Every structure is written in structure tokens, then in C-alpha cells.
Amino acid sequence: MIISANNQKRSVPEIKISDFKYPTSFKETLDYSSPARGKWNIVQTAFLIPESHQIYICAQGCLRGVVLTAAEMNCMDRLSWISVCENDFFDGGLEDDVISGADDIISNMDKKPKAVVLVYSCMHLFAGSDIEMITDSMNKKFPDIKFITGYMQPVRRKSLSPDELMRCQIYSCLEKTGCDENSVNIIGSNFKTDDDSELKISLKNAGINIRDITEAKTYGEFLEMGNSRLNILYDKAAIPAAKQLKKRLGTDFVYIPRTYDFEKTEENYKLLFSKLNLPLPDFSEYKERAAKSVINAKKILGSVPIEIDALSTTAPVSLALFLCENNFNVTKIYLDAVSSDEEKAFDKLKKISPEISVSPLHDPAMRFMNTISAESKKNKILAFGQQAAYFADTGYFVNTVEGEGRYGFSEIEKTMNLLTDAFLNEKDMLKTVSIKGLECDSCLC
């Protein structure tokens, strides 16, 4: 039972999709953060580098979040911190403290890491800290360790987000030492791409070796990614990383965005296989399985209202459109703005399902969405994603973020199975969604 801080009746922002103007109809104002915590943060992303250690250099308030992320993951032995205090701005000690602090931390380690990510805050950006000098000093002190510069600078809200920047920086230690024509990388996803996806199976059948940071067991294995001939990415947040790798190492990339549209999936594969100069494989078996799963799911789900949130998948509008085109009852989408990748899908969805309502994720009044849902709940609601589950106050939900490692036709099949399973099996919603970083280890489980 949620307790109200005062007894005002409140309403939450909600707009019919037919009235929603691309890219957003919501005002940017104070920022609310729901208790759903499955989306990864930069600490979890940087932990993907095998045999690495992270050192955060920030104010106490900023450190608290990253340190406890590591603590909950049982990874305190892989993260250290240096606190920035007011004095550091007056006594000129900002850079010196990083050097002496990191030196002390690394020198006292029983086993030295292969790489150390030094993560700087907004304050270093504004103070104009000489990060290059710090890195040079650290390289001289510890020549066997690769120092990677990371940024936790959320103040750069209008340029690259900390998430996009970290996805860039984790690959910044890759070097080209040769060219492995039979290898490609999948980059930019926090999750390992499913082994049973046709993306991986078809590449492997064509004799292509796939490298991915999420699968690298050692730092050396991770570094082999530098020699691959092509970077494949399906998450938009990885585009800056792909561009950087192209500029720095000359490695070409192909962006095949996640979609739930059969034709677009086929187009993605055409693009990928033409980049590789390989014939397009026959995906009809996967298509048939996906189509069959839609029919089976429809039989079970019937007209249950479905709510989708923008953090559940990197293509929430495409998912909503696919479900509507297949006569599922999508009633609500939670998003702050429509991604440029999804503009066409959004226009189409507006036309075929104008009654769908849209609510933001971060508007201050969303604080009351869960309470309002709990009080007005009459029928079963099926949610796709943690945020939607929390806002709709439903235990019938697919516990997923960023689409995890699903891709292609097999993703459609899996999504149908996940929706069916969620519809049939209720979860302890709050307990499930409050765990940080879906699929990460957690001391709370």
C-alpha cells in the first residue's frame, strides 16, 4: 500500500497517440526516477572489460551510486574511488589527487588488472582538468596496464550521454595488429546476443567468427576484436562507438537496428550480408516459426491490454506497431520522446491505432502513476518492460530491458513466448524490478 505524502488528488500526463507530435509532446521539466532499476548503468557496462578495474573520481554524492552498484553486484574488488572535495578546486590538487590516489590504489593491489578505467566527472569537464597529463603519468608508472578514460558527465545531456560515451570508451583500448577477414564483432550491446538467433547462426554457417565483449573471457580475447573486419551493431547507443572505431582503426560498421517488422529484418540481413560479400541465407524457417508464435500467443493473450515502455527494447514503437498489426490490444506506451529510428513506425502506428495512449517516463507527475493504477485496477494488464509493469502496477510482465540479446525473426518468436509466459505467470513486481542491472549478479537476489 503506497502512502500519500499529502492528500491531493493528482492526475498523470497522458496523451492519445493521434495527438502526439513527433518527437515529443511532453515538456522537459523536473526529472522523476521510478524504482524500476533493470537498465544498465556505466559501471555495469565498463565491467564488461575482462580483467579490468574501475576508479571513479567524483564528488561523494556521485560516488555513492557507482560504488553501491558495484557492491550490489558483489564486485567491490573491481572498483575504487577518489573523492573530489571543494578544496581540490582551490589548491590546484585536482589532477595530483587522481595521480597519487590511483597510484596508491593500484600499487596496493595483490594482482594488477590488465586495464584500469579512470572515470572523470562533470567537475573535471568544467574545471578543464588535464586528463591527458594524468593518463601519461599513469602510463609511465604502470606501463603494463592500459589506462582507459571514462566519463560520468550527465551534465552533457544534449550531447553524448554517459551511456553512449562509456560504450565508446570500453573499445578505446582496441588496436589493429592484423586483419582477420573471417571475424566480425557485435558491438554496443550490454547483453550477449542469443546463440540461437538467426543472426549468429547464419554468420557462423557462412564461416564467420563472431567476437563480442560480452563473451570475452580474458582481456587478450577482448583485444582480438581490434582485428575483426566489420562491426555489427543493432543498438543506436553504439553508433558513436562504431564511428570512433572506423575513424581510429578503419574498421567498417553496419547498423542493423532492432525491428519487429519482417520486411525490415530481411532488409537488415541484406545489408549485413552484402557488406560481407556473402549470399543472403534463407531465413524462411525462422520467419515461419515467428509467424506461428504470433498465432499461438494471440490464442492465449486474446484482448488483454498490453502496455510497453521505452526501456524494455530499443524499438518500442516498432514492437507496438507489430503487435497492433497482429490484432493484439496495445493500450499504452511509456516514452519521453520517439527515437529518429522509429519515426516511420510511429506515423504508421498513429494511423492504425490512434486510441493508444502515451505517457512519459520522467515527468514529475509520473510519481503517482503506480498509486493511481493500484487504486483503479480492474482488469489484468500485461506489461512489456519493468517501467510499464511498475506504472501499471501489474505482476504480469516481461522482465526485460533494451531487448537484451534478442535479435531478428527469433526475437519476434521469443517476444511472443515471453509475453505468453508473463501473461500466465505472475511475478513479484516490485522485488523483481528493483534489482539493478538485469542479468548482473546481485546480492539482493
Add this chain to the structure above:
Amino acid sequence: MLRHASITSIYAADTSGVASALFELGGLTVIHDPSGCNSTYTTHDEPRWADFDSMFYVSGLTEKDAIMGNDEKVISDLAYTAERLNPEFIAICGSPMPMMVGTDFDALAYETEKRTGIKTFAFHTNGMNDYISGEEEAFYELVKYYSIEKHSEESGDFLVNVIGATPIDMTDYSHIKSISDFLEKHKMKLNSCLSMGCKIPDIEKIPDADANLAVSYSGIKACEYLNKKFGQNYAAGLPFGEKFSEKLADALKSGKNINLFNRDFGSGFPDIVIEGESVFSLSLSSALYDDFNIGSSVICPLKTDKNFLGKNDFSVSDENEEKKIYKNFKTAVADNLYKPIIPKNCRFVSLPSVGFSGRCFLGQIPDLSRKSDFQNLVKKIISK
């Protein structure tokens, strides 16, 4: 000044202290910050977040607004949100970026109050100090503004306000219930608890009480203010163990401000060390001595009054200092996230707190005001 740690955690920051102190009061609390303070506070420092629809947000400060000094953005966002959500008050506090660009929080609050007609508090946090600093300022400002005058005639009961309570130290409401039980046992009655189980009217009736109990260091500044304004005496401490609880009750009834933390354990150096918030750790140390004649040192890594600490106690700010101190003891009583720096020949007794380990060990935090939990901890401390 270098302050760093290779493997241990860090305490909740001043911003979380303010937010936690104001959480239940029906106000609109905003940290002027780009993003990070939001999920950090609501995930790790606020166990009530999912159960209580308190209005806590960040301003979403951008690089451009910080550089150009666009304070109008945050003022208009506060006014827009206040108009929609109708809060009891507005509170705006600072984080590192506004500190760097020299944001004038008093001016922000003045402008916001003028525009909305809603009382607006400015809190001078910067995310670089511990939660005690933030709570301290919040409790002090709250009593200064809301605790104006006595309302009721003498009730015949001896009324006590508990000041300085948030889940960062007190974990949950059962701890407040235990303190209330302690007061009842000693023929006193809880008047208001600032601020768990508290609304604005509860702060308004604070002057009706006879004495104040500071349950963390953050409550002391407000207690001193109330002492000057209404003549209410105060004592700092938590009712741990039998004898120390008796002393605490007597101090509350004495009409005087008494420092109960006797740090003189004779000439020997103690074998036991307790690390944590000062009022909590000193209460535990005092209770161990009063009930069992066991001396112990205290390590305080948070803001405190150094006069509370004795010659064998320590005020620290860095992990290396803590490592050196622990080498001198046979038993360490501390949060689980200190365990990696406890030497092998020093026995570790777990005593987690939200302030240090967040929700990692939430289910394992004892309520030492309860006899059974206190005795269980003592058994662990004295067992060989």
C-alpha cells in the same frame, strides 16, 4: 586533500540527507543536478521510495544552462511542477555543478517563493559532504520555520521529541517504535519524531514537548535551537542496553543538556572498535561499558562534534587511515562493506547501516533499542 578507497564503500551524501529529512512532509524536494543524484538517492538511500509517493526530483541541469547561468529554467520548472502537484513547500538543494558555477540558492528560493506563493527552502548542499550535513541543515530549517510557539496547555505527560531520525540511520519505523517504547517505559511520551512518521503539524507541535532526544548527530543543531528558543533541554543518544538507557531517560528529565558519552575507560587501550555514525556508535560503546564493563573505541567517518570523542576514539576520512587504526584492535564492529580492510587477526562483527551499504544488507540491520537485538550483538562481540 586526498580521500580515496580501494575497496570500501562511501557514505550517503548531503543531498540524500536533505531529501531523507524532508521525505514524508509533503513537499517538493529538488536537487539542482543533471541526473545522477536521482537514482542514487531513490535506490540506495531511501528505503521508503517504493512505499511512499513523496515528491523528489532532480532539475536536469544541462551543460548549456550551467554555463550560461540560466537559473530561470529551474525556477520556472519548480513553479510549473508546484502548480500541478500542489506541495506543502518547495525545497531546492545543490550538487557539485551548481557549486562550481556559483549558483545562488537563496536567490533561487526567493524567486521561486515569490512566483508560487509557496514557502521555498534553500539548502546549501554540494554533494561533497556526508548525509549528516544535509540532514542537519534540513532539521534546523524545519524547526526554525514550523516550530513557532507552544500550542497546548500542560498535558501532564512528559513529552519528548525525537530529532534526527531518517532511515539512513534508523532503517525503518520499528526502530522509532522501540524508541517510543523506551520513552513509555520511563514515563515519557513521544510527542513528534522529526522526521519519520511525521507531517508538518507534527513539527508545529514540537514546542509543546518538555525535552528533545537527538538520535543522530544531525539532530543536535535543531535541538540547540529549540533549547535556546523554548528552553527544552536535550540529550544525544540511543536507548541501547539497560544502564545507558536509564542514564538517557534521566538526562531527558533533568532539564539540563548532558553529554552522556563517557569516554574514560581507565588507562588501558580497548580491544574493541566500533565504526559508524557518532551518536549511534558512542551510544553502543557507552552501553557496552555500562552493562558489561567492556571498553571500546569509536571510529567516526562522518561529521561530528570532536568533543564527543575521547582520546581513544578516531575521526577519519580515508580508507588508509582506517586500515591503520584497525590494526590496533582485536574485534571490529562495523558495516559489512568494511570487512575487506579488517586485518585477518581482528575479529569482524557485522553491523550494517543504510548510510554505508544502502540496501545491500537491509534485512540484517538490528534494532539495538530492542533488548533481544542488543543482547545478540553483545554475544557476538564478546564471544571468543
